[in-house]
Amino acid sequence: MRKNTFKILLFILIFFALDLCVDRILSQWSKKTNSIYTKFLHKEPEVVFLGDSKLRSSINPKVLKENFGISSYNASFYGTGMIYASGMQAITLEHYKPKVFVLQSMTTLTDRGAMNALTPFLNNPKVYKLLDIYPYYVALRHRLLKSSKYNWMLLTMVKRLFVDYDLFYGYVPRYGAQKVDRTSKKEIPRGAMLDFGAAFHDYEIPMDQLKVEQMILDFVDESRAYGVKVVIVAQPMLYGPVDDSYYVFKRIAEEKGVLFLDYTKKSNRVTALKEKHFNDPIHLNHQGAKIFSQIMGEEIKKIIMGQE
Amino acid sequence: MMLLLASYFFYGMWDWRFLFLIILSTTIDYLCGLKIGHCQNEQAKKKTFLFISIVSNLLILGFFKYANFFIGNLIFFLESIGIQANLNTLNIILPVGISFYTFQSMSYTIDVYRGELKPTKKYFDFALYVAFFPQLVAGPIERAKRLLPQISFERKVQFDDFTLGCRLILWGLFKKVVVADGLALYVDPVFQNVQYHSSFTFVVATFFFAFQIYCDFSGYSNIAIGLARMMGIRLMQNFRLPYMASNIRDFWSRWHISLSTWLRDYLYIPLGGSRFGYLKTCRNIMITMLLGGLWHGANWTFVFWGALHGGYVIIDHLRGKAGKVQGNVIGVVTTFLLVLVSWIFFRANNLSEALFIVKSIFNPNISFFVGAWTIVAQGFLSIVFIYLMEARVKDVEYCDVLSFRSATMQWIFSYLLIFGIIFFGVGSGEQFIYFQF
Numbered sequence: 001m002r003k004n005t006f007k008i009l010l011f012i013l014i015f016f017a018l019d020l021c022v023d024r025i026l027s028q029w030s031k032k033t034n035s036i037y038t039k040f041l042h043k044e045p046e047v048v049f050l051g052d053s054k055l056r057s058s059i060n061p062k063v064l065k066e067n068f069g070i071s072s073y074n075a076s077f078y079g080t081g082m083i084y085a086s087g088m089q090a091i092t093l094e095h096y097k098p099k100v101f102v103l104q105s106m107t108t109l110t111d112r113g114a115m116n117a118l119t120p121f122l123n124n125p126k127v128y129k130l131l132d133i134y135p136y137y138v139a140l141r142h143r144l145l146k147s148s149k150y151n152w153m154l155l156t157m158v159k160r161l162f163v164d165y166d167l168f169y170g171y172v173p174r175y176g177a178q179k180v181d182r183t184s185k186k187e188i189p190r191g192a193m194l195d196f197g198a199a200f201h202d203y204e205i206p207m208d209q210l211k212v213e214q215m216i217l218d219f220v221d222e223s224r225a226y227g228v229k230v231v232i233v234a235q236p237m238l239y240g241p242v243d244d245s246y247y248v249f250k251r252i253a254e255e256k257g258v259l260f261l262d263y264t265k266k267s268n269r270v271t272a273l274k275e276k277h278f279n280d281p282i283h284l285n286h287q288g289a290k291i292f293s294q295i296m297g298e299e300i301k302k303i304i305m306g307q308e
Numbered sequence: 309m310m311l312l313l314a315s316y317f318f319y320g321m322w323d324w325r326f327l328f329l330i331i332l333s334t335t336i337d338y339l340c341g342l343k344i345g346h347c348q349n350e351q352a353k354k355k356t357f358l359f360i361s362i363v364s365n366l367l368i369l370g371f372f373k374y375a376n377f378f379i380g381n382l383i384f385f386l387e388s389i390g391i392q393a394n395l396n397t398l399n400i401i402l403p404v405g406i407s408f409y410t411f412q413s414m415s416y417t418i419d420v421y422r423g424e425l426k427p428t429k430k431y432f433d434f435a436l437y438v439a440f441f442p443q444l445v446a447g448p449i450e451r452a453k454r455l456l457p458q459i460s461f462e463r464k465v466q467f468d469d470f471t472l473g474c475r476l477i478l479w480g481l482f483k484k485v486v487v488a489d490g491l492a493l494y495v496d497p498v499f500q501n502v503q504y505h506s507s508f509t510f511v512v513a514t515f516f517f518a519f520q521i522y523c524d525f526s527g528y529s530n531i532a533i534g535l536a537r538m539m540g541i542r543l544m545q546n547f548r549l550p551y552m553a554s555n556i557r558d559f560w561s562r563w564h565i566s567l568s569t570w571l572r573d574y575l576y577i578p579l580g581g582s583r584f585g586y587l588k589t590c591r592n593i594m595i596t597m598l599l600g601g602l603w604h605g606a607n608w609t610f611v612f613w614g615a616l617h618g619g620y621v622i623i624d625h626l627r628g629k630a631g632k633v634q635g636n637v638i639g640v641v642t643t644f645l646l647v648l649v650s651w652i653f654f655r656a657n658n659l660s661e662a663l664f665i666v667k668s669i670f671n672p673n674i675s676f677f678v679g680a681w682t683i684v685a686q687g688f689l690s691i692v693f694i695y696l697m698e699a700r701v702k703d704v705e706y707c708d709v710l711s712f713r714s715a716t717m718q719w720i721f722s723y724l725l726i727f728g729i730i731f732f733g734v735g736s737g738e739q740f741i742y743f744q745f
């Protein structure tokens with residue numbers, strides 16, 4: 001009986017020791033392979049783009065550099081919302097002061113990528129506090145099992161060994177034009193091909209609307225406190241209604257006197273973007289990104305020069 | 309008594325109202341069992357009580373599971389012949405595990421009637437047999453002659469049983485949260501949006517679904533068996549590497565064994581089995597498989613799935629008679645492909661979508677929906693992993709993949725599985741597919 005009890009206790013003890021070791025190793029590895037850590041923060045670009053997959057595939061910092069002489073980094077990450085943007089703002093400001101934060105009008109309903117993207121920065125107190133928003137069982141698991149925060153990160157980390165994300169300063173190009181329904185030749189309704197809600201597991205959480213609004217307000221106030229300008233951008237889209245978050249960001253931008261660059265179909269602002277420039281209804285392809293980066297470059301140049 | 313209260317508590321946590329249903333079913337079968345036992349020499353009375361037991365169980369099952377299906381189809385039929393039906397479907401909640409516990413409970417009275425089992429006088433023991441929480445909601449569908457004696461006699465938890473239980477739970481959990489739920493991330497978007505996908509995507513999604521449902525269900529069985537074993541109770545093996553079956557009958561002796569043997573013993577054989585000539589054998593096979601399909605759910609897709617398997621078994625039966633049963637790699641591959649086709653009907657939302665998928669597969673198109681490459685990569689890698697792990701122990705009881713001669717290896721693989729769950733587990737709380745049945 002004693003021997004068996006000892007065996008069980010030893011098994012548990014070794015497990016927790018392994019958990020700590022694995023956490024340390026992965027923490028070092030993820031910092032080494034995380035493009036944000038290795039490239040962006042040390043290069044101190046003037047402009048930082050913060051958004052989700054839509055902005056990630058539509059701003060090519062190379063265009064801004066070559067055509068306007070602006071150094072920038074596209075720190076957008078797929079599936080994210082304001083938790084991620086606020087976390088990245090804190091991480092950036094901890095290292096240096098950029099000239100402009102370009103914040104995308106992202107969904108305010110859920111957040112599913114922040115945990116994965118911000119995991120390497122959990123030692124930042126603000127990031128830690130932001131991630132405390134997750135349900136109790138996620139928080140408990142993280143406290144109990146140190147390595148659990150790398151859930152589904154490991155494959156991405158392996159991928160980073162083979163794929164250089166920094167080739168385009170955070171920008172991830174998409175190729176090909178918008179797909180159509182094979183049978184009826186109709187456009188694919190928004191969401192049909194993107195129904196990967198569960199892919200981020202328990203990290204996809206519904207967001208409290210009021211908390212998100214407060215996060216946007218804090219984002220603006222904190223940036224201003226550091227002397228960093230904020231621009232909010234509503235992404236171009238091929239068709240479909242704008243989602244609720246558009247109105248939330250627009251209202252806050254008006255309230256706080258923040259420049260709101262509206263490129264949705266609603267505004268008719270971008271006429272140069274055609275159907276062939278979209279990879280799907282809401283993501284630009286690499287050709288579309290070239291055009292959009294040029295448009296954004298012109299706006300940002302004005303902002304940096306103090307004209308807007 | 310402790311276990312019974314725990315089982316009722318566990319079930320009541322889902323919806324306490326349905327505790328009354330399970331208690332009602334238990335009480336009816338307990339009383340019928342006693343009555344059948346008391347009138348051993350009075351055939352008519354025995355038959356009456358057996359009839360009461362079977363009819364009451366089937367009524368409960370029929371009402372909660374199939375009422376809306378029949379009403380819906382009746383409305384459709386009447387309207388198709390021009391009669392305006394003034395009928396409404398009912399707002400019925402399907403009690404979790406109802407198909408499992410009614411079949412389990414029914415097998416008791418049938419066994420008592422056949423004289424294969426003495427009726428128990430201990431009500432609480434019988435109640436625990438029906439509601440034993442590890443296998444209450446998704447099996448294995450245990451037989452009374454196997455489980456009741458284990459409940460009635462005093463048990464002593466052995467360390468070896470305890471560790472075997474832990475190993476089975478760990479493997480089951482890995483199969484569920486890493487493999488099955490990981491594959492679901494690809495399968496669900498494809499099957500929910502069939503009109504936007506094409507041939508190769510459907511082939512991959514169906515292949516993934518075959519392993520999703522296997523890992524989901526066999527993972528649950530592993531957990532149930534492991535949990536029971538930790539308490540000193542031995543449940544029956546429910547899966548034995550089904551995708552390594554060399555013919556379709558072999559498949560059914562490896563897939564959901566507790567249901568297939570139940571259908572064989574309480575439906576196929578009483579119908580006459582293979583005793584009354586070729587045509588009646590085919591009829592009996594088809595009835596058994598159709599009802600087996602319907603058991604899974606009130607949807608024509610399940611009926612068609614059952615019919616397809618019925619057809620397969622009949623052809624296999626013929627080939628067996630002609631001495632043409634394949635027992636080699638070709639047989640394994642052919643059987644797997646046939647089973648894959650049937651899974652399309654099992655998983656599709658309705659028959660027309662299933663037929664659309666089948667048609668699309670035969671209309672080759674190179675476009676392939678990846679979604680997130682990590683999901684596809686993990687899907688393929690996890691399938692290879694479970695295959696290698698289970699094939700290694702194909703002759704070991706319950707496919708205990710962590711049974712190594714060396715304790716060090718056992719510990720290393722246990723840690724690997726635990727960290728596998730931590731790193732690649734899907735924690736979205738996906739429920740087990742078979743809970744709905």
